[in-house]
Ligand SMILES: Nc1nc2c(ncn2[C@@H]2O[C@H](COP(=O)(O)OP(=O)(O)O)[C@@H](O)[C@H]2O)c(=O)[nH]1
């Protein structure tokens with residue numbers, strides 16, 4: 384059987400990663416989206432094992448020590464990481480596995496998984512990124528400013544990724560993403 388592959392989507396908060404991934408999964412239900420582990424508290428409506436595996440700090444640190452994570456990073460005061468076993472299992476089954484993760488972890492994937500295709504999603508401009516973060520209405524003013532500061536740093540390393548894609552028109556960005564994922 385053909386071996387699967389690992390696709391890593393990253394980019395600053397508010398650029399549209401979640402929106403792109405949700406649309407991709409609707410169009411291509413055969414794709415497998417990895418469920419991350421995190422120490423952040425569940426938001427209302429989030430489901431254990433579907434949105435995240437919600438762990439306390441010591442359980443997360445045990446996963447790090449036992450090399451159970453493909454990558455991990457700290458983001459806004461919490462740990463986030465990709466459990467290794469499921470990803471490897473699905474790739475062995477020939478599936479295309481998607482990770483939607485922040486920039487530091489995405490960059491480090493090249494060490495643990497050199498064959499991964501790492502795609503950086505860019506905003507059309509910083510102004511538009513700010514507009515999207517505000518219009519999403521999920522973050523406090525302080526969190527928005529923190530995310531924008533971090534975005535400036537993240538955008539500086541975008542050239543270290545295998546592919547870069549601007550999420551301006553959503554449909555065009557989706558088509559570019561499909562091209563990157565399904566080309567050989
Ligand atoms: N490195 C890494 N980042 C992750 C992982 N899971 C989620 N993230 C990222 O962590 C950041 C914060 O996620 P979250 O608290 O759910 O907020 P939101 O994505 O802005 O709604 C986002 O940039 C996610 O893409 C993971 O397993 N590893």
Ligand SMILES: Nc1ncnc2c1ncn2[C@@H]1O[C@H](COP(=O)(O)OP(=O)(O)O)[C@@H](O)[C@H]1O
Nearest residue numbers: 396397398399400401402515519550551552553
């Ligand atoms: N191409 C686009 N054009 C305009 N708005 C967009 C586009 N893609 C996403 N958005 C909007 O931007 C906001 C942030 O998107 P989201 O998917 O939550 O970003 P991320 O997962 O990268 O943090 C959402 O309100 C979403 O509807």
